[in-house]
Amino acid sequence: METNINIRKRLAFVFFLLAMGLTAVIFRLAWLQLVKGNELQQKALENRLNPMPVTAQRGVIYDRNRHELAISIATDYIGAFPPEIKESGRAEEIAAKLSAILGIPTDKILEKITRNTGFEFIERQVEFDKAQKIKDLKLPGIEVVPESRRYYPNGMLAAHVLGFAGIDNQGLEGLEAMYDKELSGEDGKIVLEFDALGHEIPRATHRYIPPQNGHSLVLTIDQTIQYIAERELDKIMASPTKPRKANIVVMDPKTGEILAMASRPAFDPNNYGKYPNSVWGNPLVRDAYEPGSAFKIITAAAALEEGVVSPTDRFYDPGYIKVGPDTINCWLPGGHGSESFVEGVKNSCNPVFVQVALRLEEKKAGLFYDYIKAFGFGAPTGIDITGEGTGLLIPFNELKPINIATIGIGQGIAVTPIQLITAVAAVANGGQLVRPHLVKEILDNKGNVVKKYEPEVIRRVISPATAKRLSEMLEAVVSEGTGRNAYIPGYRVGGKTGTAQKAGPGGYMEGKYVASFIGFAPVNDPRLVALVTIDEPQGYPYYGGTVAAPIFQRVVSDALHYLKVPPQYDSGKKEGEVSPAPVTVPNVIGKDLAAARVELEKAGLAVRVEGGSGEVIAQVPKGGAVVPAGTHVILYLKGDPAKPLVPDVAGLRVNDAAAVLEAYGLILVPDGSGQAAGQDPPAGTAVPPGTKVRVRFIEPSLETMGP
Known part of the structure; x- marks a missing residue:
C-alpha cells in the first residue's frame, strides 16, 4: 500500500x-x-534580404538662362555580398581580380569582402570601362550597380557659388550645401533574397524601389557676365600686380539678384580634394575687410538724409583735422583748401567726411550707428549661401569721437563685400535695401516651377531725393574725381574708390592694402552695381582708382553692352528719346561773368567760378573742346592785376594749370604728372606778379589711405 x-x-x-x-x-x-514576433520576423527578413542602394540623381543647377552649371552623370559602383563570397571559397581570387582592374591593394579588398556583413561597397563612381570588365568576369557575390556623380561642365566657373557635392551626392559647400535637401532627392534600392547559407535564391522576387530624383535650381547668375568677371580676375592675377586675392560681385540693384560672383584663387569643383580647403569658402560673403573711402558713400547718405550737410556747404581742409587729442590726415599733403561738400565727395577728402560724421553724432548720439545698421552692416544680409559673415562693428557702448571720425572715412569698421554692395545698391535704386539672392526658381523633375523667389525689400534707408542727389555726386567722382578710370563712354557711371591699409595684430600693416571700386550704371536708371576688391596688390600704384576701377570699367562696360542697355547721358531722357549730342564749349575769355554764364548755360554746360571779379581771363575746358552736355566749365576771373590771388588749380592737368596761372601772370613749377593735387602758395594767397607756384600732380586715382 x-x-x-x-x-x-x-x-x-x-x-x-x-x-x-x-x-x-x-x-x-x-x-x-x-x-517579439514582429521584431524577430523583421530580423529573419533582414537575414534573408540584402538591399543594394540606388542613389537618386541630383537636380541640375542652371544659370538664369537655363545654361547647365552643375549636372549629374551616369557612373557605377562595385558592391560585394560577403556571405556569398565566403561560400564560393574564391575570396582571394576575387580580391586579386578586382585589385588588377580597380588599382586598389588586394589585402584591402579581401578585408572588405570577408567581413561579417551582408553588403559592402568596394569602390564608388567607377569609370565605364572598368565597370564593364568587372561585369564580364561574373564573379560570385560581386555586383555592378548604376549610380550618378556630380559634374561641373565649366570647371572653375562660379565655383565659389556652386560649391561641390561629395561622393555620396551630399552637398558640402556653396549652393550644393545650402539647397542640399532640394537637390538630393530620395535614394532607392534593389532588394535581393538569400537562403540561410548566404546563397542568392534562384528566381526569387527582387524588389526594386526607384529613387526620387532631386529638384533643380535656376540661379540669378548670368553665365556670360560670370565669364566676363572671371576673365578680368584671371588677367590681374597673372599681371605684375599679382594680388593675394581678387573678387568681383555684380548685382541688379533693383531686385537684389546676383548676376556674377567671382573670386581668385579658385578651385575646380570636379576635383575639389586637390585644392586646400582654405579656398573652398566664398570670400565675398565670408571675409570682412576695412572698406576705406568706399564707405564714405554711407556717411554721405546718412548726412544728406538727416540734413546735417547740403551739397553747397563749404569746408576748409588744411590737410588734417583734430579730433580730441588725435589727428586724422588728408591723403593730400597740404589739404584741398576751401571746397563744397560736392567737391569734398569728388576729392574723397578725409577732413570733410570726419566733420560730417561728427555732425551726425552731434545731432543725436548713436544716429550714425543707426544708419550703419539700417544699411545692413553688423548683421548677415541673409543671402542664400553657406558661410556668410557679419563683419565687425565696435560695440556702441565703447564708441568714442575718434571712432565715429574714423568710421566716417571707412576705417575702424569691417564689412563683407556682399554687405557693401547691398548697401550701395540701396543708394542706386532710390533708397531701398533689397535682400541679395542667388536662386531664382526651383524646378521639379518635369521642369515645372515649384517655388519662385521674388525680390524682397527689407526696409527703406534713405529717401528717393537723397538717393538721387548722392548718385549725382558719385557720378562726379567718376567724371571729374578719383574714379575717372571707371568712366564708360556713353554711360553715366557713379561710384567710389577705396584704398584701405590692412589691419593686423599690431595695428595697420605696412605695405598691405585692399584696393577697391564700387559703382553703378547708368546713374539715372541703374541696371548694374558692381564691386571689385583687390587684396594686397603688389608694386606701385596700388590705389583703388588705379587697380580696381579699370577692372570695374571693363566688366560693367561689357555687361551693359551684353544686356543691350542703351547709352545715355541725360537723367531726364525719356524712353525712345535720342541721346543729346556732345557740346562744343564756347570761348568766353574776355567776357564778363554774367555774359559768360549766359552763353555757357545756353550751350547746356554748367559753370563754376574761381577768383575775385572782373572779366574771364581763363577757362577749363578751353573754347572749342567737345564735351558731354552738363559738363562743368571753370571760369577764372581777373581780380587785381597788381596783386593777383593765386587761383585754385586743383584737379587740373599740367597744361590747363599752366594756362590758368599764366593768365594771372604767375609761373607754374610742376611736380609729378596727372592731376593737380596740391599747390604752394595755396589758393587765395595774394602774391606779386611773376610768382612761381609749385603744383604737385598725381594720378587721379590717389585717395584715402590709412593714417
Whole structure:
C-alpha cells in the first residue's frame, strides 16, 4: 500500500514538472509570437534580404538662362555580398581580380569582402570601362550597380557659388550645401533574397524601389557676365600686380539678384580634394575687410538724409583735422583748401567726411550707428549661401569721437563685400535695401516651377531725393574725381574708390592694402552695381582708382553692352528719346561773368567760378573742346592785376594749370604728372606778379589711405 502511495507521489511530481515545463514553453512561445514576433520576423527578413542602394540623381543647377552649371552623370559602383563570397571559397581570387582592374591593394579588398556583413561597397563612381570588365568576369557575390556623380561642365566657373557635392551626392559647400535637401532627392534600392547559407535564391522576387530624383535650381547668375568677371580676375592675377586675392560681385540693384560672383584663387569643383580647403569658402560673403573711402558713400547718405550737410556747404581742409587729442590726415599733403561738400565727395577728402560724421553724432548720439545698421552692416544680409559673415562693428557702448571720425572715412569698421554692395545698391535704386539672392526658381523633375523667389525689400534707408542727389555726386567722382578710370563712354557711371591699409595684430600693416571700386550704371536708371576688391596688390600704384576701377570699367562696360542697355547721358531722357549730342564749349575769355554764364548755360554746360571779379581771363575746358552736355566749365576771373590771388588749380592737368596761372601772370613749377593735387602758395594767397607756384600732380586715382 505504501509503495503505491509513493509511486503516485512520484507520478504527481513528474506530472507537475512536465506541467511546469509545458507552461514555460507555452509562455515562451507566446512571448516570442505575440511580443517579439514582429521584431524577430523583421530580423529573419533582414537575414534573408540584402538591399543594394540606388542613389537618386541630383537636380541640375542652371544659370538664369537655363545654361547647365552643375549636372549629374551616369557612373557605377562595385558592391560585394560577403556571405556569398565566403561560400564560393574564391575570396582571394576575387580580391586579386578586382585589385588588377580597380588599382586598389588586394589585402584591402579581401578585408572588405570577408567581413561579417551582408553588403559592402568596394569602390564608388567607377569609370565605364572598368565597370564593364568587372561585369564580364561574373564573379560570385560581386555586383555592378548604376549610380550618378556630380559634374561641373565649366570647371572653375562660379565655383565659389556652386560649391561641390561629395561622393555620396551630399552637398558640402556653396549652393550644393545650402539647397542640399532640394537637390538630393530620395535614394532607392534593389532588394535581393538569400537562403540561410548566404546563397542568392534562384528566381526569387527582387524588389526594386526607384529613387526620387532631386529638384533643380535656376540661379540669378548670368553665365556670360560670370565669364566676363572671371576673365578680368584671371588677367590681374597673372599681371605684375599679382594680388593675394581678387573678387568681383555684380548685382541688379533693383531686385537684389546676383548676376556674377567671382573670386581668385579658385578651385575646380570636379576635383575639389586637390585644392586646400582654405579656398573652398566664398570670400565675398565670408571675409570682412576695412572698406576705406568706399564707405564714405554711407556717411554721405546718412548726412544728406538727416540734413546735417547740403551739397553747397563749404569746408576748409588744411590737410588734417583734430579730433580730441588725435589727428586724422588728408591723403593730400597740404589739404584741398576751401571746397563744397560736392567737391569734398569728388576729392574723397578725409577732413570733410570726419566733420560730417561728427555732425551726425552731434545731432543725436548713436544716429550714425543707426544708419550703419539700417544699411545692413553688423548683421548677415541673409543671402542664400553657406558661410556668410557679419563683419565687425565696435560695440556702441565703447564708441568714442575718434571712432565715429574714423568710421566716417571707412576705417575702424569691417564689412563683407556682399554687405557693401547691398548697401550701395540701396543708394542706386532710390533708397531701398533689397535682400541679395542667388536662386531664382526651383524646378521639379518635369521642369515645372515649384517655388519662385521674388525680390524682397527689407526696409527703406534713405529717401528717393537723397538717393538721387548722392548718385549725382558719385557720378562726379567718376567724371571729374578719383574714379575717372571707371568712366564708360556713353554711360553715366557713379561710384567710389577705396584704398584701405590692412589691419593686423599690431595695428595697420605696412605695405598691405585692399584696393577697391564700387559703382553703378547708368546713374539715372541703374541696371548694374558692381564691386571689385583687390587684396594686397603688389608694386606701385596700388590705389583703388588705379587697380580696381579699370577692372570695374571693363566688366560693367561689357555687361551693359551684353544686356543691350542703351547709352545715355541725360537723367531726364525719356524712353525712345535720342541721346543729346556732345557740346562744343564756347570761348568766353574776355567776357564778363554774367555774359559768360549766359552763353555757357545756353550751350547746356554748367559753370563754376574761381577768383575775385572782373572779366574771364581763363577757362577749363578751353573754347572749342567737345564735351558731354552738363559738363562743368571753370571760369577764372581777373581780380587785381597788381596783386593777383593765386587761383585754385586743383584737379587740373599740367597744361590747363599752366594756362590758368599764366593768365594771372604767375609761373607754374610742376611736380609729378596727372592731376593737380596740391599747390604752394595755396589758393587765395595774394602774391606779386611773376610768382612761381609749385603744383604737385598725381594720378587721379590717389585717395584715402590709412593714417
